[in-house]
Amino acid sequence: MRIRDGPAAVTEHDRRNHSAGHCSCYNLLNGRWPVLGRQEREGLDRQVRESEDLPARSMQASSRGRARVVLAALKGGDQMRRSLRANNWLFYGMRSGLSGLRQRAVRQPLSIGFSLVELLVAVTLIGILLGLLLPAIQTTREVARKTQCQNHLHEIGIALLAYHNDLQAFPTGCLEWRSPANPTQRQLAWSAFLLPYLDEQALFDSLELSMPFDSLENSSAASRVIPVFVCPTGSRGTQLEAGRGPCDYGGIYGERIQSPNHPPKGSMLIDEVIRLSQITDGSSHTLIVAEDSGFADGQWINGRNIFDQAFAINTSPDFENDIRSEHPGGAVSLLADGRVQFLTENIDLTYLAGLCTRAGAESTHER
Numbered sequence: 001m002r003i004r005d006g007p008a009a010v011t012e013h014d015r016r017n018h019s020a021g022h023c024s025c026y027n028l029l030n031g032r033w034p035v036l037g038r039q040e041r042e043g044l045d046r047q048v049r050e051s052e053d054l055p056a057r058s059m060q061a062s063s064r065g066r067a068r069v070v071l072a073a074l075k076g077g078d079q080m081r082r083s084l085r086a087n088n089w090l091f092y093g094m095r096s097g098l099s100g101l102r103q104r105a106v107r108q109p110l111s112i113g114f115s116l117v118e119l120l121v122a123v124t125l126i127g128i129l130l131g132l133l134l135p136a137i138q139t140t141r142e143v144a145r146k147t148q149c150q151n152h153l154h155e156i157g158i159a160l161l162a163y164h165n166d167l168q169a170f171p172t173g174c175l176e177w178r179s180p181a182n183p184t185q186r187q188l189a190w191s192a193f194l195l196p197y198l199d200e201q202a203l204f205d206s207l208e209l210s211m212p213f214d215s216l217e218n219s220s221a222a223s224r225v226i227p228v229f230v231c232p233t234g235s236r237g238t239q240l241e242a243g244r245g246p247c248d249y250g251g252i253y254g255e256r257i258q259s260p261n262h263p264p265k266g267s268m269l270i271d272e273v274i275r276l277s278q279i280t281d282g283s284s285h286t287l288i289v290a291e292d293s294g295f296a297d298g299q300w301i302n303g304r305n306i307f308d309q310a311f312a313i314n315t316s317p318d319f320e321n322d323i324r325s326e327h328p329g330g331a332v333s334l335l336a337d338g339r340v341q342f343l344t345e346n347i348d349l350t351y352l353a354g355l356c357t358r359a360g361a362e363s364t365h366e367r
Contacts, residue, residue: 142328145232149291149325149332150340152228156249156289157338159197169275170288170336173251173268174303178212186212187303190251190268191229198228213301219243222301229300233326234293247300249334250292250321254308255356257349261308265357267336268306276336280359283336287355290333290343291325309356313345323352 164170171193176185188209195204203224208217222244230238231248239246251268254261267274267288279286297304298321307321313331316322323343325331330344333355343352354362 142233146327146332146342149231149233149327150342152231153249153289153291153332153334153340154338155198155228156194157334157340159194160288160334161338162197163194164276167273169273170267172271172273173253173266173306174270177270177303184212186210188213189247189299189301189303189305191247191249191300191305195226198226200226207301213299213303214242214244218301222299226300231291231293231325231332235326236294241296241299244299244301247298247302247305248291248293248325249289249305250295250298251289251306252287252309252356253306255353256308256310257353257356264308265360266306266308267358270303270306274358278358279336281354281357281361284339285355286336286358287333288336290323291327291331292321292323293325293331295321297321309352312349313343313347313352315345 160170171190173190175188175193178185178187186209192204192207192209192213195201195207203221203226206221208215211217213222223240225238225240225245226247227238229245229247229249234248236246236248252266253268253270254265264270267279267286276283292298292305292307295305296318299305305321309323310316310320311322314324316324323331323333327342330342330347333341333343335341336358343355350362354360
């Protein structure tokens, strides 16, 4: 490189700095200025352009300004050099200077995180969304449980019709009702006789039907939980009742809404079977089984799971077994033709009483 500034000779120190790639502006302060050739100036221009792409915005303007000052000094004359010396500008070599700027730009701290206000807003929005979604989720789950309950009664209806097809009658509601005067009666339920038609033949064969429902001989079999007899909405669930499998469905023995139930008016009687031909009100207008969820004596082997309807749906006291469920707004019932129907709580009581009789000649239209 040729040095055209002043008579002073270029020292070996300056030559080493230039050969190492440093455009030594230190010489500027000592009265010696290196004059660059075309290739060196083009390289310097390229470095200046590269400096304008540094990622740190806070350093960008400063780096561009310093690079331009250096470039102007390189291209300028004595006046610019004297101005730089007068203002005590101390420049490092362009390559090392640009590298330092780039390093300082990378080390600039970034603002990461969020404020307390943003956190509170996010938590509030999440709470609102949960408040809107949870009721919808609960409603969806109840719809699924109600559908499963309807499927259970549909299976029971198919089993009752299959039983009737084989034996030409529906099963008796209770075999040998137990009373204080005769406490040794067997009191076996209609649901126990239906077991072979619910794919429970082995369980039915293990029963000792000549013995009472609560006898020691029947204790093991009676402790079995049969899912089809359990309403999924019921709070009792599959918990045993007095050591015996629960049953949330009861046979219709008649009604006491309009008049006393003597003789019994229903389709599930004590020690008596009913045929379809005896249901003169029509099998599609006569209840045979309905929900009786949570009744203390509701056990699939216990003959007390029959009842005569006396109250509006879901309003009976705990000591009564009646049409009741834990479904919102009503209960699921089964008609004698195998059809499942959801009865609402606001059903007309006269119409409800008519559904519970097999031959009352009541109106078949709900009012």
